[in-house]
Amino acid sequence: MRRPIIAGNWKMHKTIAEAVQLAEALKGQPGELRAEIVLCPPFTALAAVAAIIKDSPIALGAQNMHWEEQGAFTGEISPNMLKDAGCAYVILGHSERRQYFGETDELVNRKAKAALAHDLTPIVCVGETLVQREAGETEAIVATQTRGALAGLTPEAVASLVIAYEPVWAIGTGKTASDDDAQQVIAFIRATVAAEFGNAAAAAVRIQYGGSVKAANAASLLSRPDIDGALVGGASLKAADFQGIIDGAR
Numbered sequence: 001m002r003r004p005i006i007a008g009n010w011k012m013h014k015t016i017a018e019a020v021q022l023a024e025a026l027k028g029q030p031g032e033l034r035a036e037i038v039l040c041p042p043f044t045a046l047a048a049v050a051a052i053i054k055d056s057p058i059a060l061g062a063q064n065m066h067w068e069e070q071g072a073f074t075g076e077i078s079p080n081m082l083k084d085a086g087c088a089y090v091i092l093g094h095s096e097r098r099q100y101f102g103e104t105d106e107l108v109n110r111k112a113k114a115a116l117a118h119d120l121t122p123i124v125c126v127g128e129t130l131v132q133r134e135a136g137e138t139e140a141i142v143a144t145q146t147r148g149a150l151a152g153l154t155p156e157a158v159a160s161l162v163i164a165y166e167p168v169w170a171i172g173t174g175k176t177a178s179d180d181d182a183q184q185v186i187a188f189i190r191a192t193v194a195a196e197f198g199n200a201a202a203a204a205v206r207i208q209y210g211g212s213v214k215a216a217n218a219a220s221l222l223s224r225p226d227i228d229g230a231l232v233g234g235a236s237l238k239a240a241d242f243q244g245i246i247d248g249a250r
């Protein structure tokens with residue numbers, strides 16, 4: 001049984017004080033959680049958020065990572081630095097990194113291998129642009145991105161990680177993929193994993209949907225058989241909004 005995973009990608013938002021306030025508010029929420037919850041603040045707030053959630057079931061994730069352990073890579077953060085700050089997860093290959101910082105599947109693959117080698121669970125993002133969707137290329141794009149990002153991994157490693165299907169046209173636009181569309185593409189990604197890594201890896205790998213997820217649409221997206229959670233941007237920045245999404249997974 002795959003446990004749903006709901007991650008908040010705070011992107012380039014929140015000072016340390018603001019991050020602490022949000023983490024405190026979420027930590028205080030009572031109740032049994034069916035889903036695993038991950039907070040992904042900016043690098044500057046990782047350690048502060050780690051201190052707040054350390055005795056809670058909430059896990060910490062980063063939004064990006066370099067693949068080397070150390071060295072002359074000005075401005076970069078390494079996998080062991082993320083571990084040191086308390087991270088269990090790292091988002092890799094987000095479409096914003098691909099679009100604005102030139103990240104390729106090959107680079108995402110290198111980062112995924114480094115993350116796994118350091119006991120960090122990658123959340124590998126894939127997804128098509130609007131132009132690609134309208135050209136009927138959705139499946140070709142997500143298959144290429146999935147194969148490229150996971151190339152060379154063992155089936156066991158693939159089983160342990162998380163894939164986030166985030167159609168680029170749905171990110172920050174208020175346009176969510178329909179439940180049917182999201183389910184269909186995620187089932188296709190799972191079939192791609194099965195073809196490359198076998199049925200056991202495909203049955204175990206968790207695949208999230210991301211793109212304008214909010215409390216109002218989370219429960220029905222999460223009720224679909226192949227959708228194993230959500231990667232949430234805007235609606236993860238306010239405790240009440242994110243809590244509403246978490247409630248959708250109860």
Ligand SMILES: O=C(CO)COP(=O)(O)O
Nearest residue numbers: 009171172211212233234
């Ligand atoms: O990019 C996203 C999460 O990684 C989605 O962002 P929004 O939820 O703001 O659309």
